[in-house]
Amino acid sequence: MRVRTVVAIGVLLLPAVAGAQRLPRPRIGGRHPGEPVPLSPQPAAIARAIAYRRLNLSVESYPMVSRIDASGGVGGGRASTWTSFGAGTRASYRLTPHIAATMDLTSSLFGGPVTVQTAEIGTRLGPERSEHRLYPFVDLRVGYVSAFDAGLGSFVDNSYYTPVGSGGVRYSRGFGGIAGVGMEYALTYTFSLTGGASLLRSHLTSRDFTGASAVPSFALTSYRLMLGVKYNPVRTAIP
Numbered sequence: 001m002r003v004r005t006v007v008a009i010g011v012l013l014l015p016a017v018a019g020a021q022r023l024p025r026p027r028i029g030g031r032h033p034g035e036p037v038p039l040s041p042q043p044a045a046i047a048r049a050i051a052y053r054r055l056n057l058s059v060e061s062y063p064m065v066s067r068i069d070a071s072g073g074v075g076g077g078r079a080s081t082w083t084s085f086g087a088g089t090r091a092s093y094r095l096t097p098h099i100a101a102t103m104d105l106t107s108s109l110f111g112g113p114v115t116v117q118t119a120e121i122g123t124r125l126g127p128e129r130s131e132h133r134l135y136p137f138v139d140l141r142v143g144y145v146s147a148f149d150a151g152l153g154s155f156v157d158n159s160y161y162t163p164v165g166s167g168g169v170r171y172s173r174g175f176g177g178i179a180g181v182g183m184e185y186a187l188t189y190t191f192s193l194t195g196g197a198s199l200l201r202s203h204l205t206s207r208d209f210t211g212a213s214a215v216p217s218f219a220l221t222s223y224r225l226m227l228g229v230k231y232n233p234v235r236t237a238i239p
Contacts, residue, residue, distance in 0.1 A: 052189060052234045054129055060090040060194060062228025066108045068116060069221045070147070082112035088226065097128040104141065108222070116222065118143045118200070120178055129186065129232065137196075139180040145202040147172045147220060176202025176220070184230065192230040199223055 064086050071080045088106035095101055104120040122141025129135065148171035182196020200222040 052236055054232060054234050056094040058092045058094075058230055058232035060092065060228050060230040061087070062090070062194065062226040063087050064106060064108070064224055064226045066116070066225075067223040068108065068112060068114070070114060070218065084108040084112040084116070085110045086116075088228075090228075092124060094128065098125060100124045100126075102139070102141065104143070106224075114147050114149060116145065116147045116220070118145050118176075118178075120144075122178065126184070129192075133186050135184040135186070137182055137184060139178065139182070139196070139198060141178040143176055143178055143200070143202075145174055145176050145200070145204060145220065147204060172204040172206040172218075172220075174202055174204035174217075174220075176200055180224075182226075189234050190232055192232070194228045194230050195226065197223070197225050 066084045066086065067081070068084055069081045086106060086108035088104055090102055090104045092100045092102045100123065102120075102122055102124050104118070104122075106118045106120070108116040120141040120143035122139065124137050124139050126137030127135055178198055178200050180196050180198025182194060185193045185195075187193055200220075202220045202222075203217060204220050205217045
């Protein structure tokens with residue numbers, strides 16, 4: 001009887017003794033198995049890219065210095081080559097990370113006998129804004145060119161009525177091609193400083209206000225330097 005009692009008590013106590021002797025399972029990396037691994041901190045550039053979304057549309061305004069050669073298109077003893085000061089405005093829409101469609105309106109107003117205005121459409125090739133500061137670009141455009149006497153429309157200057165041949169070309173128009181290179185320097189998330197040089201080659205036909213032509217046609221070449229400010233808005237991706 002006593003033997004049976006001892007055996008029964010031993011059977012009841014055996015699981016508890018075995019549990020007390022079991023060693024704890026080690027943690028992996030200080031964590032229990034199955035616990036999620038915390039993510040490592042994101043680089044600052046990636047965090048900014050996630051936080052802000054740059055819009056495809058940007059606008060730019062720039063003063064411009066032009067060296068213009070209109071040999072054969074300016075009469076009356078006036079110089080055919082001169083330096084002119086003006087300004088331009090550009091709208092740009094990015095189509096891919098490296099290609100943007102552009103439209104420029106420019107005017108060379110001061111410093112020469114002829115005012116030259118252009119309307120240009122084309123493309124800009126260059127990398128998309130990221131965490132860098134400097135971005136090179138190449139511009140390729142075609143444009144409509146209009147040139148007219150700097151005194152045209154003046155209420156004081158009677159040369160408005162000067163006959164053809166005695167006062168030079170009254171107004172001219174035609175088409176041309178533009179190629180340029182430059183750099184963009186990021187100032188803030190939305191503003192950049194841009195600088196560049198471009199070459200405009202155009203072929204113009206001249207007229208006066210009687211419909212006659214002072215010269216049948218002539219070439220106008222403009223070497224242009226510009227320094228501008230670009231605005232590219234961004235939206236935050238974090239509510």
